[in-house]
Amino acid sequence: MAGSRGPFKVIIAGGSIVGLTNALALEKAGIDFVVLEKREIAPHMGASVSVHPHVQRVLEQLGVWPEIRAGTVPLHTRHHYNQNGDLFEESAILQEISKMMRNRSTTFMERRFLLSCIYNQIQDKSRVRAQTGVASYTETDDGVEVTTDSGEVIKGDLFIGSDGIRSTVRGLIAQKIADADPAASEEMRSGFVSTYQCLFATSRNANPSAGGKPFLPDGTVHNVYYYGFSGVVAAGVSGLVFWFLFVKSGKVTTTPNTPRFTEEQTEAVIAKYGHHAVGPGYTFKDLWDSRVKAAMLPLEEGVLKPRWNTGGRVVLMGDAVHKATVNPGLGANLAVEGVVHLINELVPLVRQCDADGGRKPSKDEIVAVLDLYEKKHRPHAHTVVSMSGYVTRYEAMEFWWLRFLRVLSPWVSDKTKANTFVNYMNEGPWLNYLPNPDDEVVKS
Numbered sequence: 001m002a003g004s005r006g007p008f009k010v011i012i013a014g015g016s017i018v019g020l021t022n023a024l025a026l027e028k029a030g031i032d033f034v035v036l037e038k039r040e041i042a043p044h045m046g047a048s049v050s051v052h053p054h055v056q057r058v059l060e061q062l063g064v065w066p067e068i069r070a071g072t073v074p075l076h077t078r079h080h081y082n083q084n085g086d087l088f089e090e091s092a093i094l095q096e097i098s099k100m101m102r103n104r105s106t107t108f109m110e111r112r113f114l115l116s117c118i119y120n121q122i123q124d125k126s127r128v129r130a131q132t133g134v135a136s137y138t139e140t141d142d143g144v145e146v147t148t149d150s151g152e153v154i155k156g157d158l159f160i161g162s163d164g165i166r167s168t169v170r171g172l173i174a175q176k177i178a179d180a181d182p183a184a185s186e187e188m189r190s191g192f193v194s195t196y197q198c199l200f201a202t203s204r205n206a207n208p209s210a211g212g213k214p215f216l217p218d219g220t221v222h223n224v225y226y227y228g229f230s231g232v233v234a235a236g237v238s239g240l241v242f243w244f245l246f247v248k249s250g251k252v253t254t255t256p257n258t259p260r261f262t263e264e265q266t267e268a269v270i271a272k273y274g275h276h277a278v279g280p281g282y283t284f285k286d287l288w289d290s291r292v293k294a295a296m297l298p299l300e301e302g303v304l305k306p307r308w309n310t311g312g313r314v315v316l317m318g319d320a321v322h323k324a325t326v327n328p329g330l331g332a333n334l335a336v337e338g339v340v341h342l343i344n345e346l347v348p349l350v351r352q353c354d355a356d357g358g359r360k361p362s363k364d365e366i367v368a369v370l371d372l373y374e375k376k377h378r379p380h381a382h383t384v385v386s387m388s389g390y391v392t393r394y395e396a397m398e399f400w401w402l403r404f405l406r407v408l409s410p411w412v413s414d415k416t417k418a419n420t421f422v423n424y425m426n427e428g429p430w431l432n433y434l435p436n437p438d439d440e441v442v443k444s
């Protein structure tokens with residue numbers, strides 16, 4: 001029964017896309033949880049995020065969608081520019097995808113907006129605790145105890161590490177297994193590689209060099225391709241644009257030593273690349289000058305090779321376990337798919353145990369659920385991480401054959417290109433304990 005508090009409790013590290021989506025899905029299933037987020041919920045970092053049609057379907061199920069729909073403009077047109085500023089492809093792929101996906105469109109919004117829309121649907125806000133970092137955990141056959149950075153001990157039955165690419169929980173697991181399995185421990189520490197970096201920002205959709213004229217119309221995306229760097233701008237929210245400058249880094253780094261960039265380093269990138277055109281009549285520098293908030297990050301890539309759970313009650317999810325480059329905007333969407341893959345296995349187990357007189361799932365039953373989640377989700381993670389890496393290199397025209405493909409691209413129909421993407425999205429899961437969203441679409 002939704003809202004009831006069973007004896008089974010999930011502790012979630014990280015209150016971002018995965019943490020909050022897990023929390024809302026668990027609340028809707030009537031399963032107890034607490035989210036521990038070391039910073040604030042929905043911080044303003046200038047980051048943006050896309051929602052693709054198959055993930056919109058999940059957000060519809062969770063009741064999040066109406067607020068997102070009201071605050072965004074669906075993306076419909078994509079213009080591709082070459083290094084000389086020439087438009088070489090005007091693409092309707094987004095419209096083709098929408099037609100094939102029951103009129104669900106791709107949307108693009110501030111990441112903090114998406115997070116606040118999910119958070120707003122969580123009824124019991126006392127279970128989402130900001131400024132509460134996870135410091136350590138211990139697990140036994142009977143449960144798991146998580147210690148926060150203020151020394152508080154929280155007891156539960158399952159512990160989810162969804163605390164991002166620099167995951168504390170992944171680091172703790174690596175430490176614990178270091179003696180028994182040094183190779184797996186090392187993979188957990190250094191298994192993600194960064195070759196590209198990304199300057200990202202939210203800017204006003206008003207070009208300061210053109211008297212405040214919009215950079216691009218609402219619902220439009222501009223892509224620009226240079227040798228070794230590329231850019232994308234999306235007007236997904238009225239009055240704002242979200243943009244990215246992707247640059248091949250000087251050297252390849254691995255976690256935990258991927259760089260953190262200072263403001264000066266970010267400005268140096270703009271000083272170097274800012275004069276290049278992005279779309280007609282504007283440059284990266286124009287976008288920068290119109291910024292509301294900007295930052296720069298390394299783009300790590302990888303899918304964690306060792307098992308994603310401890311063989312006990314601790315499991316990794318989201319960017320903590322699979323990290324895709326940003327160009328096609330799939331990382332958060334993949335992360336939501338992961339939530340669905342886990343929750344669809346967990347809910348029937350907890351409900352069965354409730355029906356068995358209110359017993360708690362055993363450790364072995366929990367491990368079986370965590371292994372099934374990984375079995376279902378790992379192939380999606382591999383697909384998204386490799387496809388994203390390919391798109392990053394394609395847009396920066398890294399190899400001669402990618403440059404050749406770019407020349408061919410306008411000759412391939414939007415429908416054919418859309419099909420590839422739709423085939424992937426059609427495999428996207430939805431929450432099978434909530435009404436089938438496609439039935440709802442057909443009714444409305």
Ligand SMILES: Cc1cc2nc3c(=O)[nH]c(=O)nc-3n(C[C@H](O)[C@H](O)[C@H](O)COP(=O)(O)OP(=O)(O)OC[C@H]3O[C@@H](n4cnc5c(N)ncnc54)[C@H](O)[C@@H]3O)c2cc1C
Pocket residue numbers: 013014015016017018019036037038039047048049050051132133134135162163164165166167168169198200297317318319320326328329330331332333334335
């Ligand atoms: C610039 C940029 C643009 C992107 N654009 C897109 C896009 O358009 N589409 C898309 O699908 N994806 C996009 N992504 C990827 C997407 O943002 C991530 O895949 C997604 O945020 C992963 O969610 P997560 O919950 O796993 O981790 P994160 O969002 O990284 O959240 C981890 C959370 O854990 C918290 N935390 C860390 N340590 C602790 C601790 N010890 N205790 C408690 N909490 C802790 C952090 O504060 C954070 O809130 C983009 C990423 C970037 C960087």
